[in-house]
Amino acid sequence: MKLKVTVFILAVSMLITGCKSEEDAKPKEKAIETSSKVEEKQFSNAFPLSGIGTNEEPEGRAVAVMINNHPDARPQSGLSQADIVYEMLAEAEVTRFLAVYQSEKPEKVGPVRSARDYYIKLAKGLDALFIAHGYSPDAKALLAGGYVDHLNGIAYDGTLFKRVDFRKAPHNSYITYKNIEKGAEDNSFNLDSQPDSFTFLTKEQLKDLQGNPAPSVMISYGSKVFDVTFEYDEESGKYKRFSGGEQTVEYEKETPVLLDNIFIIEASHQVVDNKGRRDINLENGGKGYLLQKGKMNEVQWQNKDGHIVPIKNGAEIGLVPGKTWVNVIPDQPGLIESVSVDSE
Structure with missing residues (x-):
């Protein structure tokens, strides 16, 4: 009889130990606590266009990309990683985006579309490298006059800018961030200086x-x-x-x-x-x-x-x-x- 009791107690003990091991393997409450601590963490710096905290030096010039918003260009690539997006009318009732990147570098951005002068002036105000494919007459005059550092698909179609096969022109021009950096290097554009910061709530x-x-x-x-x-x-x-x-x-x-x-x-x-x-x-x-x-x-x-x-x-x-x-x-x-x- 004692032997049976001993075996039963041992079995229960092993079962409890096994359950505890399984529970310990699950990240349950600890994950929530860890997440909460991360949110409360004090950072030494913040990105200037997003205000998101970082312990690294938030170096890097802003890059502003003209992105197509025609229905044939949706969904786009890279919008979720932009610190700021400006949406304005480009012509008639058609809106276009100026997506500005600094805290994140998307792998690919697009479809890239043609410039308008007021988008260029916004990019200039942020001291951003301006990216577009094409231009209006007023925009062309600004770019040709050296108003802002820029890369344009008119000059780099098929090299820095690539045409995808799943969309039709003019809704199929894309550029990778690596090619943006390559174009900046080839043209001796500085990509190190960060923009002035916006004001953010504490x-x-x-x-x-x-x-x-x-x-x-x-x-x-x-x-x-x-x-x-x-x-x-x-x-x-x-x-x-x-x-x-x-x-x-x-x-x-x-x-x-x-x-x-x-x-x-x-x-x-x-x-x-x-x-x-x-x-x-x-x-x-x-x-x-x-x-x-x-x-x-x-x-x-x-x-x-x-x-x-x-x-x-x-x-x-x-x-x-x-x-x-x-x-x-x-x-x-x-x-x-x-x-x-x-x-x-």
Whole structure:
């Protein structure tokens, strides 16, 4: 009888030991604790265009790439890794992106599209290397005059810029980051100097963030194909982007574009030719909306030394550290007519 009891106790002991071993192998609560500690970690530096903390020196020049937003160019490559994306009308009701990289270097970016002068001026304000494939007459004049360091697919089609076979021209030009660096080296462009930093909110300021509820916002550019919707995701604390009813994701892995700041500004637009190209005034400032963490504030915007920044009560407002998307809309009809905010 004693032998049976001893065997039973031994078996139970082995079973408990085995269960503990299996539990120890699972990362359960410890993973959550580790993640929390990482978020609370104090960093010695921060990237200037995203405000994300780093212990490394955030060296490296910004690179600004003109990215196609035609429906035949979607989904694009590289948008989720941009620190800032500026979305503006390029011609008629067609919008185009200027994606600015500094904290991350995407393997491939595109489709790359032609330049407009106001995109070039934004790149210049960030001291960025400007990348495009083609140009409008005004943009060509700026580039030819040496206004900004640049690489253009007109000169490097088939070398630095490659045509993919799964899309048709003019929606099939791509460039890798390695080729951007190669082009910069070949042209003796400096890629070391980092841009001036934007202003970012501290952890304490984030806790006290105020504003009207803004879980969803829709921006009209006059065509459903180019209308934009941003929806706030409570779980991630970020905004998802939708264009023409489809979520904006990466072409290769369908990684979603997730954003921390949505900055919508109105600016004067003037049509300058029969193709519907425009002149957009990004110097004089004006009205804007700033969406952060599911909340919206009415603000003004100013161009401060080339940086488009939000202003309230005469002071610059900090951005949430992370990714920023800037939508520029015509001041006629303006914010009230072009932007619809769902507050529920």
